[in-house]
Amino acid sequence: LTGAQDGSVRMFEWTRPQQLVCFQQAGNARVTRMYFNSQGNKCGVADGEGFLSIWQVNQTTSNPKPYLSWQCHSKTTSDFAFITSSSLVATSGQSNDNRNVCLWDTLVSSGNSLVHAFTCHDHGATVLQYAPKHQLLISGGRKGYICIFDIRQRQILYTFQAHDSAVKALALDPSEDYFVTGSAE
Numbered sequence: 001l002t003g004a005q006d007g008s009v010r011m012f013e014w015t016r017p018q019q020l021v022c023f024q025q026a027g028n029a030r031v032t033r034m035y036f037n038s039q040g041n042k043c044g045v046a047d048g049e050g051f052l053s054i055w056q057v058n059q060t061t062s063n064p065k066p067y068l069s070w071q072c073h074s075k076t077t078s079d080f081a082f083i084t085s086s087s088l089v090a091t092s093g094q095s096n097d098n099r100n101v102c103l104w105d106t107l108v109s110s111g112n113s114l115v116h117a118f119t120c121h122d123h124g125a126t127v128l129q130y131a132p133k134h135q136l137l138i139s140g141g142r143k144g145y146i147c148i149f150d151i152r153q154r155q156i157l158y159t160f161q162a163h164d165s166a167v168k169a170l171a172l173d174p175s176e177d178y179f180v181t182g183s184a185e
Contacts, residue, residue: 001043003031009045022063023055035078037086046077070110079129092139094124100138101125116154120147129170138179140167
């Protein structure tokens with residue numbers, strides 16, 4: 001799965017030189033993050049205008065439409081994570097109201113899909129990591145802060161400054177004992 005600055009999203013197969021599917025043509029907002037869900041049957045694409053779009057992967061048409069597309073953040077959606085069986089999605093980004101980490105239910109209408117919004121990360125959240133064993137979300141922000149959320153209780157557990165500049169990467173070890181952060185510096 002490839003995404004570009006011009007907004008195009010294409011899927012390739014290792015042994016074929018041409019694309020299998022073009023999910024999105026050039027001319028859209030720049031792609032900020034893309035993932036497959038854990039089952040591999042859906043892919044999601046976040047963009048620089050605050051949108052998240054999700055497609056079924058097993059499309060037979062050359063230009064399929066997303067089955068779900070909504071604006072998660074008013075400025076940009078920088079990262080997202082599929083939670084559970086991909087019916088719950090967490091997003092990070094930047095919104096005018098500082099609700100920069102959000103939980104969304106993909107099974108209800110778009111007007112009612114926001115489950116919870118966390119007010120955190122002045123100037124926006126840049127990265128997001130889901131820890132399924134502990135049911136935690138870890139987010140990094142533009143000012144170097146890390147926030148850890150309990151998604152069952154829908155509350156912020158910890159906030160601390162890890163870096164002096166924007167957090168650009170988060171990684172979680174398989175046992176969920178440690179996480180590592182990387183920054184713009």
